[in-house]
Amino acid sequence: MNKKQKTHEKITVKTPLVEIDGDEMTRVMWQWVKEKLLLPYLDMPLEYYDLGLKHRDETNDQVTMDAANAIKKYGVGVKCATITPNKDRVKEYNLKKEWPSPNGTIRAQLDGTVFRSPILVKNIPPSVKTWTKPIHIGRHAYGDIYKNQEIRVPGAGTAQLVFKPADGSAVICQTIHEFKGPGIIQGIHNTDKSIQSFAKACFTYAFDLKLPLWFATKDTISKTYDARFRQIFQDEYEKNWKQKYEDGGIEYFFTLIDDAVARIMKSEGGMLWACKNYDGDVLSDMLGSAYGSLAMMTSVLVSPQGFFEYEAAHGTVQKHYYKYMKGEKTSSNPMALIFAWTGALKKRGELDHTPEVVDFATKLEQASLETIESGIMTGDLLRVATPSSKNKQVYTEEFIDAIDARLDKKLL
DSSP, X not given: OOHHHHHOOOEEOOSOEEEEEOOHHHHHHHHHHIIIIITTTEEOOEEEEEOOHHHHHHTTTHHHHHHHHHHHHHSEEEEOOOOOOOHHHHHHHTOSSOOOOHHHHHHHHHOSEEEEEEOOOTTOOOSSTTOOSOXXXXXXXXXXXXXXXXXEEOSSEEEEEXXXXXXXXXXXXXXXXXXXXXXXXXXXXXXXXXXXHHHHHHHHHHHHHTOOEEEEXXXXXXXXXXXXXXXXXXXXXXXXXXXHHHHHTOOEEEEEHHHHHHHHTTSOOOSEEEEOHHHHHHHHHHHHHHTTOTTSEEEEEEOTTSOEEEEOOSOOOHHHHHHHHTTOOOOOOOHHHHHHHHHHHHHHHHHHTOHHHHHHHHHHHHHHHHHHHTTEXXXXXXXXXXXXXXXXXXXHHHHHHHHHHHHHHHHO
16 A cells, blocks of 8 residues: 555545547547546545457447447546547558547547636746637537548539428539549538537637637638527527626627738637637647647636536647657647546536545646646646746656655645
8 A cells, every 4th residue: 555545545536537548649648647646635436448450440439339329327527538530540540440530439429518728827928919818719519520521523523402301392402513533522410419518608608618619610611600609699699688788897799710810820818719610629729839838728618418528639749659669758738637637526526516526636737737837747837937947857757756746745
């Protein structure tokens, strides 16, 4: 029995958390975080699903659907970063096919909105000097290219967009393009129901946090698809939020997506920026990097049915994994992984009415932030931190151990 087991009575998590394992270096760090920062302190039932690429291939991706259904059953899940395979990955892992994005599959099952916020520390200023407040992203988590159909056009021919009404009324058919030679076609979709859930979630989130809400599309070009997003947001605002926002001194602001990007770069921050699925994917990574690192961003999928999935929203840190496999040590940043766990534990504690679980998660977050602020950090942060003689780059396990030492003291 180690020291922590002797000196700390374990905190009980009442309801199982759905644990979704991932790939490469993040999978390695995931295990370290569990072994060092969670299991010594928590009596925590876990409903485990292995979404490592090989296991997805072995189960014909059924494990991804099983994980999504488990979140529906238990209410809260926590997910590691996973690989969405391309042709190179199919060869590398000897896969049966290019399996779809597991994030896309889970989000399609749960619907809802992904909210992302930067993890702020005092000694890492944002790259954009005017940003004095955090910028939050609300990303629509359904449809667009993540649930698309694509065709590699082999040669000359006609591409059409066709809709056959279920009631037997007239078929709607539009020509996309008359091909004279090879090309490509992509079909995407969305639903009014999902967009309405997205709008409601964003207005609710911004109202709860007293944040201005920005929404942006390109409806001047996409006069039906993007315009429908704009109309649904406006209808939701007028019907359910206008008076509340005015009484609370909160602004709802719509503009074109390119104008929003230009304005953001000169703003002070401090808003919720609602984005369509693809826009939110790209821009949340931009914000994560600008606030220090892609590993310095929280991410939670909030479903309208009351399901929550917390995740590490960055990649699997492929280059570091290859080094690790050679026996080399890496200085990989586990902050997003840690905050995925703490976010899930806070929500689980809130739903279970176990404040001691929420308190533990809060103290783990504090210990993590204070470790970086003390000058102990991974290589990605050392490059952007305020210069100081205290700053020291450490290996991943050393960083986690330093957090553990602070957490240990906070819990005594």
